Amino acid sequence: MANILQNLVNALQWGSFYALIALGYSMVYSILMLFNFAHGDIFMVGAYIGFGVATGLVALTSMGAIVLPNWLILVLTIIISMFLTSFVGMLVERIGYRPLRDAPRASAAITGLMIGIILETGNLALLGAQRVSFPPLINSVTYELGGVYITNKKIMIVFVSIGFMIALQLFVTRSKWGMAMRAMAYDYVVVPLMGVSINNIARMTFAIGSALAAVAGILFGIAYPVLDPYMGILFGWKAFVAAILGGRGSIMGATLAGFLLGFIEIFVAMIFPSTLRDLIAYSIVLLILVFRPHGFFGEPYSAKLRL
């Protein structure tokens, strides 16, 4: 029982990375009907930017230039990295997606893939092949609750990511910008007639998605402090799977599917040998899609949808 609860905690942490990244896919999808295949690599860039900011702040503090407690460094790192990474997202949108808005959707998928490769290679060329380690900002404290070990990092990661998801949900449903996004997802043609700029909304969506990916990157760096340029590939594809599984363009669905994927992976590794993890996880995904072809919250294809 304790073992199951322990894995439940691990799965919550693991799933929150997937969910945060899947949100970026899902938002872009809901308004542009395109998948941003560079998103996994934006996650990687976000982690590296977070690494740079955190290292810089730690160095400044240790030199005595500024006096900051560690938690404030973490908060500042998250905010600054979100801000910087959102520019990366906007750049990706401008280069890879805006010129292709009326092209076949697969072409945009290719540019996304290629931008991802450029980001990986650029990182490799700039920083070299050695892995970098994220500075430890939080002293790990372990609590024991009835045989289940929970670190303060895990609690922090799960609560921060759930907090961002709720904030996003509120932003999309309550704010005027969110209303514009929903309108654009609903009807792409009429929205410009209502005086809403498609380009601005698209740019904003990419910025928000990338900022969330940066949060995921920093949280990942806190949990697993070793970063390498190719870390985004696997996470990106798996989060893409989660975004589809949740139903196209559904924020709620992407969150749930992200957590579900985390749970599946952790529990498969608990019960079976860990080499079977991918096999069983993807078989489950395949079965879900066979019996529920539109994901959890997606709507079936219809003539209304732009294809």
Next chain:
Amino acid sequence: MDTTKGDALENNVGFWKRIGRRITGIPLLAWILGILAAALVEQWVGYEFAELIGLPKIPVLFGALIVLKKKVWMQSPMMIPSTMLYVFSVYILVIGVVARVLAAPANRAAGGLMKMPLWISVLIHLGIFYTALHIWSDISAYRVITLKLTLIAIMVTLSLNVINGYMGEFSCSHPGFMALGAYAASAVTLIFFTNDRLFGAAVLPASLGPFVFPLALIIGGLVAAIGALVVAIPSFRTRGDYLAIISLAFMFIVKSVIENLEVVGGPRGMGSQPNYADLPTVFVWTVLCIWVINNFVRSILGKALNAVRDDEMAAEAMTVNTRKTKMVAFMFSAFWAGVAGGLFAHVIRFVNPGTFGIQKLAEVLAMVYFGGLNSVYGSILGAVSLNLLGEMLRPLEIFKWIIIPVMLILVMIYRPTGLIAFKDLDVKKLIRPR
């Protein structure tokens, strides 16, 4: 041509236009003969000529490996002009001059060939072309392997184009099909014809091997085709992004299954396949693949693929059996991907599951979309150009992975469906006299 008018305008047209005017009258036969001549010239005087202009050996891939390698041109800057001179005089000049000189007789010969059955003239063209390729690749083993991998890439790209271009689905499963074909074909040859650490002693005499090899490839293709059912059956109910995920999941599942099967070596892979896939074998299979796929996409069933892509419901109303169409297309495409995988395994003579992952997928997708959707020409162009470019830019190390993606992004922005999209390969038109 109207000669008087042409002469009067001759001085006013630009350089490129004049070159273009000289080229238009040359039939394919003359170009192939020109390539043959260039290969022969390289074989006869290549070494001497390279020595004369100060190159240590014949430039292997059109000099790209020399020109782009920093260590080489930092030490001896004369290498670059010499290489350019070599490439210009041995390839461009010889091909151009021979093709131009032979244009008139080749036109007459092509006219004669047109009167014969089509397959005879196609065989003659292919025979000459293969001879040229063989002589060209005789210079070094590196050329042979590059050529084989390029030919295999053509097969994979074409088979993916059937799904992604002609049927308009986004299939991510082709590395999985390749893996199935590669493992099945390797298993057949390893069980029957080699003494191997995984499957024990040979069952049949090794001399029989090359004759059974096509059968092994076909078995590989059939295994891949059966695997394709996993993707084809869900495609009845869903399409687009959901099907993309299903095919992606299929790819991961295949990779993971192979990694967990100790019988075929698990993650370590399977090696020491017999050397059956020599250049003529690969060439013949590639030609067969191009021929069959070209006929398939121009048949009624192939047109049904386009109908399913453009509007599934309308196609259904027009009596197209969409289920059968999708099933056949997936299995057909997977068959050829499996055959290509089998050839790949016997060219590299080693397979492991890591080869058939996301990287391979990105590579194949890039070739399809770079070359052009819905077109056989496009697939050939995409596979050949990206494969050769990948080899030629090898000296640039990681910057290769910046240059190639940037190029692809530019192609996608300016020609979103690829370089040569929506173009039929009509053999008669290709080989007719000009």
